[in-house]
Amino acid sequence: MTNQLDNFFSALADPTRRAVVERLTQGPAAVSALHDGHDMALPTFLRHLKVLEESGLVTSTKKGRVRTVHIEAAPLRILDDWLARHRDLWDARLDRLTRLAEAMEESDADDPI
Amino acid sequence: MTNQLDNFFSALADPTRRAVVERLTQGPAAVSALHDGHDMALPTFLRHLKVLEESGLVTSTKKGRVRTVHIEAAPLRILDDWLARHRDLWDARLDRLTRLAEAMEESDADDPI
DNA sequence: GAGTTGGTTAGTCATATTGCTAAGTATTGA
DNA sequence: TCAATACTTAGCAATATGACTAACCAACTC
Structure with a gap:
């Protein structure tokens, strides 16, 4: 019974994740590029990306060892x-x-x- | 360092709280009136109202034993x-x-x- | 083929969130 | 004044969230 809106709003409730979304409005970026400037361990940051992706706000594709994230x-x-x-x-x-x-x-x- | 937006978004991440906000766009209402139709113990519901009020999305005033909630x-x-x-x-x-x-x-x- | 780079998985920990019940306070109405 | 109404507080349990470290895999680069 969880609404899509639940996920959108709760995904955007975190400043790190909002920053990612803001950054992505300027175009797709790799995980490490997105991570740059966030004072946070990479696995922690990856969890935020996962939340964004599970919410449907972003998608990502992997090519070689680089994962590129896109806004939806x-x-x-x-x-x-x-x-x-x-x-x-x-x-x-x-x-x-x-x-x-x-x-x-x-x-x-x-x-x- | 928590942004105001953090609170707005996380307050709206819950369907119960969004329902309250939607209801309040039609005008102020008493706690018990707002609670009506939500299959949830009153104290639980009150906690949701508290979250909304702490986020700044709503305010409330008490007159006699009735607390009336308003949208901001x-x-x-x-x-x-x-x-x-x-x-x-x-x-x-x-x-x-x-x-x-x-x-x-x-x-x-x-x-x- | 050895090391570096870019990302991933697993596991732990602390705190926050969301629900409950039980019991209490303060108005109001009969 | 007694009872009902309208919250309010306190305290508990289960789950979710957000952070970490350690260790791992896969793909480039020398």
Whole structure:
């Protein structure tokens, strides 16, 4: 019953993994290149990559001894859609509140304290 | 060094908590009302609310014995900005790939197999 | 073919997360 | 005032997460 969104959000909850995703938006990169600059043992870093890959946010292919990691488009779209949906609801709510505030102001004008 | 985004993303990684956020986009609600429909002991559910509140995604106020929970706008904006930033980068990358593909098609036309 | 490079596997440890029950507090309503 | 309602706290158990080291394999490079 675990949603795809569960995996996307929890994958992105870690700063190391977000950094990897950010880096990958600029193009694919090898594991060791991605690891560079992260003060963390390689096996630990690899676990993060595995989490990203299992979530579907990235894919990877191995050629020779080099594994190259690529970002996936679809998940970003799904995340975006979720957020967009709630952005809309929020905006609608804001509108209602605005109208309410206006209505209250009017009624204040009609019938002050 | 934990980013605000860490908390937003990990708070939203749980389906129960996402459901609460979705519900709250329609307006504030009391704890017991929010709990309704979630097959989960109340203390467990309260823990989820606490996570949401500590992340800053929601706030709550207590009046009498009823605690009312409200959604916060700012975090959704921050999340949206992060995603938008990467949507842009991704789009840019897509554009580059598209141009590359076109270039390759052209060179194929010039010099087929 | 010996060493180096790039990644992988296995195993351990500490802490965090997510669920529970049991028991408590504080309002509110009869 | 007594009982019901609406949380709240405390404490426990199981699993997940994030870090490490040590040891390993596979593919280049000399």
